[in-house]
Amino acid sequence: MENEEIIEEEPDQSLLTKRYTEKAVEFIRQHKNQPFFLYLPYTFPHVPLYASEAFLDKSLRGLYGDVVEEIDWSVGEILETLAELGIDKDTLVFFTSDNGPWLVKEIEGGSAGLLREGKHTTWEGGVREPAIAWWPDTISAGSVSRAVTSTMDLFPTLAGLAGVGIPDDREIDGYDLSPILKQEKETVRDSLLYYREDELFAVRMGPWKAHFKTVEKPYSGAIIEEHEPPLLFNIEVDPSERFNIAEDFPDILAEIKQVAERHRSNLDPKPCQLIKRLEPGD
Amino acid sequence: MENEEIIEEEPDQSLLTKRYTEKAVEFIRQHKNQPFFLYLPYTFPHVPLYASEAFLDKSLRGLYGDVVEEIDWSVGEILETLAELGIDKDTLVFFTSDNGPWLVKEIEGGSAGLLREGKHTTWEGGVREPAIAWWPDTISAGSVSRAVTSTMDLFPTLAGLAGVGIPDDREIDGYDLSPILKQEKETVRDSLLYYREDELFAVRMGPWKAHFKTVEKPYSGAIIEEHEPPLLFNIEVDPSERFNIAEDFPDILAEIKQVAERHRSNLDPKPCQLIKRLEPGD
Numbered sequence: 001m002e003n004e005e006i007i008e009e010e011p012d013q014s015l016l017t018k019r020y021t022e023k024a025v026e027f028i029r030q031h032k033n034q035p036f037f038l039y040l041p042y043t044f045p046h047v048p049l050y051a052s053e054a055f056l057d058k059s060l061r062g063l064y065g066d067v068v069e070e071i072d073w074s075v076g077e078i079l080e081t082l083a084e085l086g087i088d089k090d091t092l093v094f095f096t097s098d099n100g101p102w103l104v105k106e107i108e109g110g111s112a113g114l115l116r117e118g119k120h121t122t123w124e125g126g127v128r129e130p131a132i133a134w135w136p137d138t139i140s141a142g143s144v145s146r147a148v149t150s151t152m153d154l155f156p157t158l159a160g161l162a163g164v165g166i167p168d169d170r171e172i173d174g175y176d177l178s179p180i181l182k183q184e185k186e187t188v189r190d191s192l193l194y195y196r197e198d199e200l201f202a203v204r205m206g207p208w209k210a211h212f213k214t215v216e217k218p219y220s221g222a223i224i225e226e227h228e229p230p231l232l233f234n235i236e237v238d239p240s241e242r243f244n245i246a247e248d249f250p251d252i253l254a255e256i257k258q259v260a261e262r263h264r265s266n267l268d269p270k271p272c273q274l275i276k277r278l279e280p281g282d
Numbered sequence: 283m284e285n286e287e288i289i290e291e292e293p294d295q296s297l298l299t300k301r302y303t304e305k306a307v308e309f310i311r312q313h314k315n316q317p318f319f320l321y322l323p324y325t326f327p328h329v330p331l332y333a334s335e336a337f338l339d340k341s342l343r344g345l346y347g348d349v350v351e352e353i354d355w356s357v358g359e360i361l362e363t364l365a366e367l368g369i370d371k372d373t374l375v376f377f378t379s380d381n382g383p384w385l386v387k388e389i390e391g392g393s394a395g396l397l398r399e400g401k402h403t404t405w406e407g408g409v410r411e412p413a414i415a416w417w418p419d420t421i422s423a424g425s426v427s428r429a430v431t432s433t434m435d436l437f438p439t440l441a442g443l444a445g446v447g448i449p450d451d452r453e454i455d456g457y458d459l460s461p462i463l464k465q466e467k468e469t470v471r472d473s474l475l476y477y478r479e480d481e482l483f484a485v486r487m488g489p490w491k492a493h494f495k496t497v498e499k500p501y502s503g504a505i506i507e508e509h510e511p512p513l514l515f516n517i518e519v520d521p522s523e524r525f526n527i528a529e530d531f532p533d534i535l536a537e538i539k540q541v542a543e544r545h546r547s548n549l550d551p552k553p554c555q556l557i558k559r560l561e562p563g564d
Contacts, residue, residue, distance in 0.1 A: 060428075062519045107525050114395040146342075237344045243389050 013050035016043050017067075021074040025081045032085045035162065040078075042071055047105050064108055079134065092161060092181075093134040096151060100125045104219050116241045120218035122194035122201040122211065123241055133181050145180050146236070147187040148204050153177045171266075191259045198272035199224075200263070203256050207236040208249075210256040229253055295332035298325050299349075303356040307363045314367045317444065322360075324353055329387050346390055361416065374443060374463075375416040378433060382407045386501050398523045402500035404476040404483040404493065405523055415463050427462050428518070429469040430486050435459045453548075473541045480554035481506075482545070485538050489518040490531075492538040511535055 001007065002023075011019075024040050044050065044067045051066040055073070059065030075095060082088040101110035103118040112118055112125030119126050131149065133139055152174040159166045160176040179185035194202035201213045210230040216223040232246035232253055246253055283289065284305075293301075306322050326332065326349045333348040337355070341347030357377060364370040383392035385400040394400055394407030401408050413431065415421055434456040441448045442458040461467035476484035483495045493513040498505040514528035514535055528535055 060518045065519075107520060111396065111522065111524075114393065236342045237347075238389060240393065242393075 013043070013048070014052050014056075016050065017070045017074055018052050021077050024074075024078055028078070028081050028087075029085070032087055037158070037162070042074070044071065045110055047102065047108050049108055062107060064110060089135075089137050091135070092138075092158075094154065094158075095130070095132040095134075096154075097129040098151065099129070100127065114240050120196070120222075121215050122196055123214070124209075124235065124239060127194060135181070139181055140183065143183060145186075147177075147180050148189055148192045148206075149177055149180070150174065150189075150192055153188075157181075191256075193260075193263060197274060198269070200260060202230075203260050203263075204235070205252075205256050205259055207234050208252050208256065209233050209235050209241070210246075210253060212260070230256070232256075295325070295330070296334050296338075298332065299352045299356055300334050303359050306356075306360055310360070310363050310369075311367065314369055319440070319444070324356070326353065327392055329384065329390050331390055344389060346392060371417075371419050373417070374420075374440075376436065376440075377412070377414040377416070378436075379411040380433065381411070382409065396522050402478070402504075403497050404478055405496070406491075406517065406521060409476060417463070421463050422465065425465060427468075429459075429462050430471055430474050430488075431459055431462070432456065432471075432474055435470075439463075473538075475542075475545060480551070482542060484512075485542050485545075486517070487534075487538050487541055489516050490534050490538060491515050491517050491523070492528075492535060494542070512538070514538075 020040060020042060024038060027038055028036070045064055049063045049067050051063065051070050055066045055070040056063075057066065059069050061068070075093075079088070079093065082091050082093070099119045100112045100115065101118040102120075103109055109118070112128075115123070115125035115128055117123035117125040129151075150173075153176070154174065156166055156172060156174045157177040161178055166172055175188040177188060179188060190205065192204040193200060194204070196213070196215060199213060201215075202209055202211045210232050211227055212230045213227065214225050214231070216225065229246045229250075230253060231244045232249055233241045233243065234245065235241070302322060302324060306320060309320055310318070327346055331345045331349050333345065333352045337348045337352040338345075339348065341351050343350070357375075361370070361375065364373050364375070381401045382394045382397065383400040384402075385391055391400070394410075397405070397407035397410055399405035399407040411433075432455075435458070436456065438448055438454060438456045439459040443460055448454055457470040459470060461470060472487065474486040475482060476486070478495070478497060481495060483497075484491055484493045491514070493509055493515075495509065496507050496513070498507065511528045511532075512535060513526045514531055515523045515525065516527065517523070
């Protein structure tokens with residue numbers, strides 16, 4: 001698809017990353033003299049995996065590594081284009097991903113490294129993603145933020161930086177991250193809510209994360225377990241969520257429960273749009 | 283202890299890293315005009331953990347992090363002393379560790395990150411360690427070796443570099459790593475043997491690792507499981523040892539079995555010296 005138009009059926013998938021890159025570079029060249037917004041969602045490393053011939057069997061990490069190296073090449077092409085056109089200092093590039101590894105796909109599903117579990121769960125392996133922001137002269141090279149953020153924050157961040165308004169006829173769940181990017185503030189969120197489908201599973205508050213519910217076998221039957229007291233982890237000390245310390249911090253748990261209550265009392269629930277589409281193995 | 287002499291009983295453990303550092307720096311200053319060998323085995327991060335007041339509550343990783351940051355400071359003091367004395371280009375500094383995290387000690391036992399299991403097992407989490415070699419002008423800064431090596435290799439490496447012989451009245455299991463450090467060779471070992479106490483548990487050959495035996499509950503009863511066919515992992519592609527691919531690579535397994543057979547046929551077994559000392563919780 002190009003924007004909302006179907007331009008080709010059953011393309012050679014091994015050429016997708018290359019073709020996206022060429023199209024993205026072409027788009028940037030065409031718009032270099034005006035503000036532009038480019039959203040480039042690579043098909044990979046979602047399965048089925050494909051890399052072009054130039055990258056096949058080149059990495060140490062099998063096909064998955066080849067695919068990631070081609071995406072890395074692609075990002076490099078885009079950054080080089082921006083520099084070549086002299087618009088790199090006026091352009092924010094944000095690189096991130098939507099979820100962790102699809103573990104049942106084994107070696108082709110990726111790895112969450114030291115993080116627990118993967119996609120379709122609210123453990124860190126399912127939800128924590130790399131988030132790299134590049135904007136020479138505005139964002140200090142090599143700076144790291146410990147702020148808790150969400151991909152939902154990208155909408156108000158980009159709208160804010162572009163100087164366009166956001167809709168005021170509805171609640172917007174995202175926050176403008178630009179004070180973090182510009183290192184004016186350490187954080188813009190006190191908490192983050194983790195949903196699985198239409199159920200609130202977990203809440204993050206500073207370094208703390210409380211799981212009210214967790215899921216086992218998310219792809220085959222999805223056994224949901226409720227926790228009372230909730231499981232509590234200090235994610236900064238224990239990013240692998242190995243040690244439940246709920247018993248040691250009842251005050252923190254009470255505070256997190258209040259965050260969840262406040263959220264629920266402000267909520268006007270709508271039917272989950274995703275559920276209808278989800279099928280086993282999806 | 284200082285060398286083989288007991289100099290103090292029940293010292294204040296929070297001062298140990300600081301005192302080791304002062305002693306090491308003093309030793310280097312005393313020997314700056316002659317060849318010297320300094321072996322500095324820090325007590326920490328072995329439990330019980332202690333950090334000096336200057337490091338307490340300073341890291342994001344709790345007491346374990348504080349302890350590691352103090353060791354990092356200590357290594358910095360030593361490197362700075364070598365530079366200050368102008369002997370940094372004549373001195374090889376090798377930093378490594380003996381085993382992975384003691385998992386039953388939970389948050390105070392450390393973490394193996396994405397590696398499987400911990401101490402007292404032959405999974406990567408038990409045996410794979412950081413190995414950092416620093417020797418300005420001789421070892422290229424930032425270079426990385428994929429060679430499989432062992433702490434047993436340090437003895438012939440250091441003896442070789444010092445120009446002293448190694449005993450020829452016995453088999454030495456280590457290999458001289460200096461061709462790797464100097465980037466003259468990619469590797470000096472074809473294989474590596476993983477023992478638990480006096481049993482051969484696993485064999486590494488290039489990227490492959492075969493487990494003939496594994497242990498469950500290494501600290502409480504130690505249930506040893508034998509595997510036929512052995513479990514087979516490609517450690518470069520799958521460093522977390524998640525996917526047993528023995529069925530897909532019978533030829534590799536056959537070759538690894540030959541490595542084990544050759545080893546056994548050359549072996550003159552001696553009683554395990556460690557077993558006598560090991561007690562539950564040790």
